[in-house]
Amino acid sequence: MTKALLIYPIFPPTFWSYDKILELVNRKVLLPPLGLITVAGILPQSWEFKLVDRNIRPATEAEWAWADLVIISGMIVQKNDMIDQIKEAKKRNKLVAVGGPYATSVPHELQNSGVDFLILDEGEITLPMFVSAFENGDTSGVFRTTEKPDVTITPVPRYDLLELSAYDSMSVQFSRGCPFQCEFCDIIVLYGRKPRTKNPEQLLKELDCLYDLGWRRSVFMVDDNFIGNKRNVKLLLKELKIWQENHQYPFDFNTEASIDLASDQELMDMMVxxxxxxxxxxxxxxxxxxxxxxxxxxxxxxSLSESVEKIIKTGLRPMAGFIIGFDNEKKGAATRIINFVEESAIPTAMFGMLQALPNTALWHRLIKEERLLDPDKDQDGNQTTLMNFIPTRPVEDIAQEYIETFWTLYDPNQYLDRVYRCFLKLGSHKFKTDSQLPSWTDLKALGIVIWRQGFKRNTRWKFWHHLFSIIKNNPAVWDHYLTICAHNEHFLEYREIVKQQIEDQLAEYLKREALIKENQVNVGWAVLK
Ligand code: SF4
Known part of the structure; x- marks a missing residue:
């Protein structure tokens, strides 16, 4: 019987790490490694599995010694730790298999890392290919496919392998792929433009599994565009509503969706x-x-702002992603984004500088235009990384505007005001949820948030004014409101990190540019042709 040790590499601090908030509620990580537990579900169930999420803890020597095979999966932001873990496994003479989005996008980067098996593309097809090679005694191989699997055959992920108490939220996936064609998007490269969905019963089985394991908090529907196939999503929501009613609403859900969600009131109502x-x-x-x-x-x-307004009024709190550095972007992008986020009252706005991800349409265009910089240098997929191509306006301007946007929107006063404006008009949910008593940890976290925001910080008057006004004017959302106010704790620290990281990269960039000018030689990044 094969013993497989599944390892999930460390994430560097990002916009979504929320470590300050997680600390308050005694949790270590926001989301579990859904890809790896799905892999464990697809592999032969006669195998034994242990899972180590390195964002929670490192693998013990006993776990390394136990394993016949080490399987690692992750995204580009996890690549440094992924490569370290491959080395650790090889030091102990273990066979190592790597898969997931990073390996699939740029397998050549892992070729000299010591990895034995590369299991690329979607596992429903390539994992069985790997299993038959491995069980035939092969000790290396690359498994690829151009086919997109039918996800109705995907088994329930092995949620039982997770240390559930360490996670803030669980994840499930209903669909893969997106019908749109955004030039910078790698989702359509990896998963295609025809959304493939699971069956409603299949997804409900996953929820049953979580429920039986005792999970009673949030569930993130990790689809890159949950509403890519609106017909099938409505079929799911119809069944999900009954499931939630029958179980007294044990879960609340979050997801990602394209803005055309706002044009389908029925769909929004069903989600709520x-x-x-x-x-x-x-x-x-x-x-x-x-x-x-x-x-x-x-x-x-x-109109984007009218769409956001409809979404809020229906009862869905918006989070939004923004990008700076598009071609032909005019000076002042920061101000335009700040104004938009403020006017639309979007509490959580995330930013990145445009990056050309491998194999996207943008990547190919920039190669043609000889503007793509060496992809092996400084590529870490983090939101605070300077762009990896030559933009149409000065990098310094883009970087400064990026800092300005982040710094302004996460000014503690501005943040509290914006969250308040959103929650004043946020539609409320009209059903009774499973009303469990709050745990001691939740009560302690509430106490700390109230102490910090209501007494310690100089935004205390604003905090109390807004909280009482929400309790008076939109009482059904007050606890949700307080949770989002608490995110201020994370942003206060994260905006310092953003500023520092960008200023450091910018200083290095300017130094390099000066050297190039002075010596008339290219000591900077090579342009990829
Ligand atoms: S809508 Fe989102 S997932 Fe779909 S192509 Fe555009 S960026 Fe990608």
Missing amino acids: ECNFNGVFLGIETPDEDSLQLTKKFQNTRS
């Missing part, structure tokens, strides 16, 4: 009836020219 609380929207920019250029046409069909 299933206890969806929040939705992440890829808005990218309020500049229509940039949206056209990047082929994000779905964001140009109706």
Whole structure:
């Protein structure tokens, strides 16, 4: 019987790490490694598995010694730790198999890392290929496919392998792929433009599994665009509503969706009836020219701010992603984004500088235009990394505007005001949820948040004013409101990290540019042709 040790590499601090908040509620990580537990579900169930999420703890020597095979999966932001873990495994003479989005996008980067097996693309097809080679005694191999599997055959992920108490939220996936064609997006490269969905019964089985394991908190529907196939999503929501009612709403859901969600009131209502609380929207920019250029046409069909307003009023708290650095972007992108986020009252806005991810349409265009910089240098996929191509306006301006946007929007006063404006109009959910008594940890966290925000910080008057006003004017959302106010704790620290990281990279970039000018030689990144 094969003993497989599954390892999930460390994430560096990111916008979503929320470590300050997680500390308050005694949790270590926001989300579990859904990919790895799905892999464990697909591999032969006669095998034995142990899972180590390195964001929680390192593997013990006993675990290393136990394993016949080490399987590692992760994203580009985890690549440094992934490579370290391959080395650790090889030091102990273990066979190592690597898969997941990073390995699939740039397998050549792992070729000299010591890895024995590369299991690329979607595991429903390539894992069985690997298993038959491994069980035939092969000690290396690369397994690939151009086919997109039918996800209705995907088994229930092995949630039982997780240390559930360490996670803030669980994840499930209903669909893969997205029908749109945004130029910078790697989702459509990895998973295709025809959304493939699971069956409602299949997803409900996953929820049954979580419920039986005792899970009673949030569940993140990790689909890159949950509403890519609206017909099938509605079929799911119809069943999910009944499941939630029968179980007294044990879960609240969050997900990601394209902005055209706002044009389907029935769909939004159905989501709210299933206890969806929040939705992440890829808005990218309020500049229509940039949206056209990047082929994000779905964001140009109706007013973005009216769409966000409809989503809030229906009862879904918006989170939104923005990008700075599109081609032909005019100076002042920061101000335009700040104004948009403020006017639309989007509490959580995330930013990145445009990156050309491997194999995307943007990547190919920039190679053609000889503007892509050496992809092996400084590529870590983090939101605070300077762009990996030559932009159409000075990098210094883009970087400064990026800092300005983050710094302004996460000014503690501005943040509290914006969250308040959103929650004043946030539609409330009209069903009774499983009303468990709050745990001691939750009560302690509430006490700390109230102490810090209501007494210690100089925003205390604003905090109390807004809290009482929410209790008076929109009482059903007060606890949700308080949770989002608490995120201020994370942003206060994270905006310092953002500023520091960008200023450091910018200083290095300017030094390099000066050297190039002085010596008339290219000591900087090579342009990829
Ligand atoms: S809507 Fe989102 S997932 Fe779909 S192509 Fe655009 S960026 Fe990618």
